[in-house]
Amino acid sequence: MLVAALFGTFVICLALGVPVAITLGISSAVYLYLADIDLTVVSQFMYSGMDSFVLLCIPGFVLAGNLMNNGGITDQIVRFGNALVGHIRGGLGLANVTGSMIFAGISGTAVSETASIGAVMIPAMKKSGYGAGFASALTAAASTVGPIIPPSVPMIIVGTLTGLSVGRMFLAGAIPGLMMGLGMMLTVYIIARLRNYPKGKWVGFREVLVSGKAAFWAVLMTLIIIFGIVGGVFTPTEASIVASLYAFAIGLFIYKGFTLSQLPRIMLESAIGSGALILLVGLANVFGWILTSEQIPQMIASAMLSVTENKFLILLMINILLLFVGTFMETIAALIILFPPLLAVAQQVGVDPVQFAMIAIINLMIGLTTPPVGICLFVAGNIGKVPLRIISREVLPFILSNLIVLMLVTFVPALSLWLPSLFFD
Numbered sequence: 001m002l003v004a005a006l007f008g009t010f011v012i013c014l015a016l017g018v019p020v021a022i023t024l025g026i027s028s029a030v031y032l033y034l035a036d037i038d039l040t041v042v043s044q045f046m047y048s049g050m051d052s053f054v055l056l057c058i059p060g061f062v063l064a065g066n067l068m069n070n071g072g073i074t075d076q077i078v079r080f081g082n083a084l085v086g087h088i089r090g091g092l093g094l095a096n097v098t099g100s101m102i103f104a105g106i107s108g109t110a111v112s113e114t115a116s117i118g119a120v121m122i123p124a125m126k127k128s129g130y131g132a133g134f135a136s137a138l139t140a141a142a143s144t145v146g147p148i149i150p151p152s153v154p155m156i157i158v159g160t161l162t163g164l165s166v167g168r169m170f171l172a173g174a175i176p177g178l179m180m181g182l183g184m185m186l187t188v189y190i191i192a193r194l195r196n197y198p199k200g201k202w203v204g205f206r207e208v209l210v211s212g213k214a215a216f217w218a219v220l221m222t223l224i225i226i227f228g229i230v231g232g233v234f235t236p237t238e239a240s241i242v243a244s245l246y247a248f249a250i251g252l253f254i255y256k257g258f259t260l261s262q263l264p265r266i267m268l269e270s271a272i273g274s275g276a277l278i279l280l281v282g283l284a285n286v287f288g289w290i291l292t293s294e295q296i297p298q299m300i301a302s303a304m305l306s307v308t309e310n311k312f313l314i315l316l317m318i319n320i321l322l323l324f325v326g327t328f329m330e331t332i333a334a335l336i337i338l339f340p341p342l343l344a345v346a347q348q349v350g351v352d353p354v355q356f357a358m359i360a361i362i363n364l365m366i367g368l369t370t371p372p373v374g375i376c377l378f379v380a381g382n383i384g385k386v387p388l389r390i391i392s393r394e395v396l397p398f399i400l401s402n403l404i405v406l407m408l409v410t411f412v413p414a415l416s417l418w419l420p421s422l423f424f425d
Helices: 002-015 020-034 040-050 054-070 073-085 091-107 110-127 132-143 153-162 166-172 174-195 205-230 236-254 260-293 296-307 311-326 331-348 353-367 375-384 388-394 396-411 414-424
Strands: none
Touching: 002 020, 020 040, 020 260, 020 331, 040 260, 054 073, 054 110, 054 153, 054 205, 054 236, 054 260, 073 091, 073 110, 073 205, 091 110, 091 132, 091 174, 091 205, 110 132, 110 375, 132 174, 132 375, 132 388, 132 396, 153 166, 153 260, 153 331, 153 353, 166 174, 166 205, 166 353, 166 414, 174 353, 174 396, 174 414, 205 236, 260 296, 260 331, 296 311, 296 331, 311 331, 311 353, 311 396, 331 353, 353 396, 353 414, 375 388, 388 396, 396 414
16 A cells, blocks of 8 residues: 555646656655655755765756857857768758767757757758757757767766776767667658758868867867776766866857856756756655665566566666656666666576666666657757647657667677776776
8 A cells, every 4th residue: 555655646646747856756755645654754865865076076067068069169069060060961960960969978968959059050941941749859969878878867877876986987888888879860861852952062171170170179088087987087976067167168168158257047947957957866865765665676676587687678678667667757766766676687698787888777768758758859849839649659669779779789798898897907
């Protein structure tokens, strides 16, 4: 009865559109009240969930992303992407994906990438003759590369939950992230050929060099973060501070996109965004403690292993479960609640934890573009003024492309484990 009340409240709150963090808090409070457990445990487990050195990465990377975005980096990235591939059929669409792959090294979150790249690319694509639904769907899908190519907020959360090396996961995401980007570019090209979408003019090597020089600073930040962590120069938390200082200097002195008077606003926006994520982590920790006390993870593991102990079938079942959960649950909450028990199942059948982290994160990234609660779809649709039914139809080819990459990462471990083993082993 108590578990039914917990999940019943959770589902009702989600259906009513209550924010996920508040939903977790309300459903946990209902359970504790019915179980006659002192509500002070909420504050205790919230604090223990948030009291993590690794979680300090989040404010740093969020601030770095906001500084670079306000510094005018989005325009420079889009310009470089357009210079590289804008002359090909569907060039603006290809530039959209290219821009997202470069921007991934700055934001670490899909939603912020959708908003930043979408504000520039969706109006430009509509003006050039692309369908509004296609432009919006492409932007939403391309943004999901953000948390796969490092730095990545979901990877930081996984590291906090399990003690896995964040540096290993950052490297593990590089090849799958590139595969997702290239897969979506191929999809864009095929659709552009079928629909006869426009192509731009070749702007010349000089423009490629000039725009590449402007976008170079964004790529350099990613390299500093990755090789700094992998080389043992600094921890992920220290890397986020280095990234923020770097973004401040680049945005203020090189791109000159903001002034010192605008800095308080940027820091306030970053603090609010970071605070929302940390609150979500704290409340999800309370929810996770309840699940553990009710032995829900053990029940999930037993149920899966009672069906089969075949490694590939277990991974297929986990993929289906995560794809389903991703359609209605926010990424961070889903990771905190489901990742530890599913990791235990995966390890029992011989799956490497770092590979499984990539599988879980890619699954939940696909969920960000899957109706009915694909957050990136709503953000892109709002920018492009496109109804959900249209953008949901247009995003299907890109979901299929990402599912192919997911299956490859699931059943070919080397795609996610080769780089970490090369650098760490």
